[in-house]
Amino acid sequence: MAALPIPLPLAVPAAAASLAYLNARFAFSYDWYLLSTYITGTINSLFGEYRDNTNLFYVLEDHALHRTSSNNAFLIHNGRQWTYRQAYDTVLKYGTWLKNEQGVKSGEIVAIDFMNSDVFIWIWLGLWSIGAKPALINYNLTGKPLLHTVKTSTACLLLVDVEVRKKFSDDVMAELASADFRGEGKGAIRVIFVDRELEAKIEAGEGIREPDEARAGQKLQDMAMLIYTSGTTGMPKPAIVSWSKATVGGRFVAGWLPLKKTDVLYTCMPLYHTSASILGLCSTLRAGSTLALGRRFSNSTFWPEVLASGATTIQYVGETCRYLLAAPPSPRDTQHKVRLAIGNGLRPDVWNTFKTRFNIPIICEFYGATEGPSAIWNRSVNDFSAGAVGRNGSIATMLLGSSLTIVRMDPDSDPPVPLRDAATGLCQVADWNEPGELLYKLDPANIERKFQGYLGNSTATRSKILRDVRKKGDAWFSTGDMLRWDREGRWWFVDRIGDTFRWKAENVSTAEVSDVVGTHDAVREANVYGVLVPGHDGRAGCAAVVLDESASPKKDGADEKADALALPSQSVLRSLAAHCTSNLPRFAVPLFLRLTKQMHTTGTNKHQKHFFQQEGIDVEKIEASGDKMYWLRGDVYEPFNLAQLQEIRGGQVKL
Template identity: 35%
Template sequence: MSNDQVRARDIVRSLPGIVRKFPTIARGYYYYAVKDQNRELTLGTLIERNAERHGDRPAVLFDDRAISWSEFNGWANRIAHFFQNQGLTKGDAIAVFLENRPELLAVVAGAAKLGVACAMLNTSQKGKVLEHSINLIEPKMVVVGEELLASFDGVKDGLKTGHPDPFLFMADINTLNAFGEAPEGFTNMAERVSTFNSGNPALLDPPRMGDTAIYLFTSGTTGLPKAAPGSHRKFVKAYGGFGMMSLAMEPEDVLYCTLPLYHGTALLVCWGSVLAGGSAIAIRRKFSASAFWDDVRRYRATTFGYVGELCRYLLNQPASEQDRNHRLSKMIGNGLRPSIWREFKERFGIDTVAELYASSEGNIGFSNFFNMDNTVGFSTAPYKLVKFHDGTRDPIRDKKGFMQEVGKGEPGLLIGEITKKWSFEGYTQKEATEKSILRDAFKKGDAWFNTGDVLKEIGCRHLQFVDRMGDTYRWKGENVSTNEVENIIDGSGMVEEAIVYGVEIPNTNGKAGMVTLVPHSNGSEFDVNKLFAYLHANLPPYAIPVFVRVTRAIEKTGTFKYRKVDIQKAGYSLERENDEVFAWLPRTKGYTQLTSELFADIDGGKVNF
């Protein structure tokens, strides 16, 4: 058996710890499993409960600022009253374009108290992609941080909003009662909010657990970003499942979060866990490997939120006598590779790795409840691992049209059954939602959510993540849609055809983006760095292809489909005659042509991407 196997005796060894925290686990399961969508159990009520029980304890830590639960609740209430004054009501939506700072959490909390949903815009987006994301929601108003004004100004004129004064400015000043000066065309939100009272809003029709609280943007499987609605129930499930059952959070705990709060892992999982304990969340604008442990000690953090790439960056830092000089004992997130799992725990003295598997829009999640190594844990939701066509996210069907489960221990496409209890909230676009549903999978009339991910069982119904399939790949902790990048490249006017995919680089997590393209034969020489400048202006950095293969033709099948698997296998090698391969090397501002020496350095893991 491999070291990645989960055995019954491993589960038994974990039981004493489970028994000790059983009351917390039992309460957590109550919240995780609660079904009544009409209950007045929402993000807003969870915050109000903490203000009552832990009013003087810190709720949010940021730089040198500490905000108590009582102060945070009052702030959220003033925001709720402001939105109410602007005519916003239950069922409306706003867009939030702020980097990680307390104002983001306060806006989400204030809107949630009214039943107004917040569309959490990816702060790396710009140009056509940002405009598309906002217009998917058609928000009544948009909250824009001073730090993102330049990106927003580029799309402002093309937005569809439903308010006479839709644009709200939030100054980038980390000081109480300092409002800054709003640019022309914007309302100074902080200044206006300060004039309202801090009491909990009294509503005739308050929000319910089944109402939409947030929209998270995901690349999905094809095309431009899709907006996935997240109900208050998702916060409640995270509150019980992660905060109580997995982490057993307490008021004394501090969770350090450098993940972007527009991501479900940060907003739902990390903040939801903090809410469960009446704990504090310490946030930072962006992750810094060099500042990480100083921040952890500064905030006296006991827990942190991660993606696998973040952990790899920390391991790559020089070993230090200070590596265990901290209070961290728990971590929660996803994507921690088996190759670094034990090394990370041992070097930094981490006891609990609450690895999870979930998606913003999906109906299925896994959690490493028993704290086993190298696993996303198990799920109480109905699921299957099925055979799939290589290079796609399409399941294989037999002669009768039904799917086939893989053998035990074999990688399979994960699908989750859609039932009344395990509903699929999907996307705002019905067509996109339907594309993610597999019908008549094992019997006529059944329906399953296609995760597009490949996992395998490693014992005791515990799964291990293997890979993303088909039209998405994961790089720098972000899911990237190949179709989205292809569409942007097509818009450059520089190529006849292009195909985008992910390739593995030694000593990295996920897959780096690569494009194989055929330049326009218009008589002018192809300028790869002109393409880079265009991509840099229209894509977030993680979505810009790391490698470019320039070729004369892209091979297709007899039905004019690209032979994507063959192209992926070639990767960034130099074996194909007449092709040129370029790489975006770390700390450079353009592409560099690969030589055999540079290829050897990259393939040997000597280039730190």
């Protein structure tokens, strides 16, 4: 008997429901958006290389000279606005000054030590306009780190924001002026402090467009600029940022978010960092949209600047979102036009709280490194991928799966190294949901195509290349980070390899412990690390915490210093201990607690651990800094002082 045909009114909804199910199950539409944006950006960048206009100066020029975009806003900063045409004319003036007055030649590197400003951008793009390259210096650096960073840039000219002048002590200036500063008989470096008078002089001058020959011959793998690593594990290293990252990265983000010409992206993250420079400036430049630039992050200026600029997109890095949540609620929290936030480092414990309080429907989280060959991305519109640093659907996993992998690490090695198969010598690939180091595949015959390394530091460059991973002779970029990948295609950050510590023969992830500690109502901020304990193997967990003001009893004594560290009540210490012991394995519960008023952070609001790690449980040093130590005794954190430390040293206490 022939089957009866399904009536059309029933068939269409059934088919639609099936397609919706398949799309939800395999994330076809999500992957299409991700892959098509990446492929389009890559193809367009390859065409740009073929046409010899890889330099992003040409993108600015195209917008500035086109009748439909020349009057569009390019930059909003400090209450002023510049159109694409105005920006282009200004950039030409700075380029002319750099070439004619300072003798900068095509291909040369010029160091820029500036806070966020319009002039920073004019100098940067002015260098590109004459075929030169900027080295972006962290304006927070002083002393030896500053000298090291400038020296390794190989620049012969250093331009400094007059507001950063105080970082340049007499000793630093004397070293910069030394005849052997640049080595090999190259002499001193010229330092120019760019003040308002000089800016006015440059902008009153003539802007001459250099012929295309000044910018010719640039390939995608060639250097566009130098951006430095954070220096948290040593001196900052000059990472070579290629035109590929500046162009493909900018195109990808502009299309992936997406950014329209009417969009305004607000960032107060420092331009010397990849997030603000590549994903902020280069992306808005590619899209022909507007960059609203804050001078630096401040809770008091963030939302007022967002509102004043009409921003539709905001950028965050590290603990930025946590700091915004720490401010008292205000009506302006939801009076903005922001439709999405993009950044990296939004921790799972504040992800949804941030979205809800500030009414931001989309979070675009990414994971990557300045020097890394690629990145992973998560455009999160619901709880499914909340907290993940990346997400791939079935198609993306199939197409991109061979270009990255997670390998198991040897828990007993110091420093940790990948585990290898005894028979083959190849790395052991981690299972689903198993933490391991994330690696990106490189071309062993042409490493520089994807990884250009660190300028003048072949040793550091080689240290990031891992060979014989999945087959003999292959090459992979070592991220130095532990991640895990689940069967739903979500990538989860676990920890920096150096931050994971071993206690009671178990590996402890500081990031995962921080997430748990940070969800306690009394904790405003948590930073977990391992500390050496006399007479004990491994490292015990210690949580540096900033407590909410409500967690401490009110001060009664009139002689109490206003800036003294407020100590928590007994009930808070007991509650925090119960929270940790009930939500963490026993070996991962922080045995020590360090109360502090403020965390050590980088210029991009990322936690730094090494200051805390250096002091360990040395009570005298800790209390001299104004902090207070506690340790877990039974079901409560109790004060930890020199007497208890001496007991541990004397072998009277076993943890």
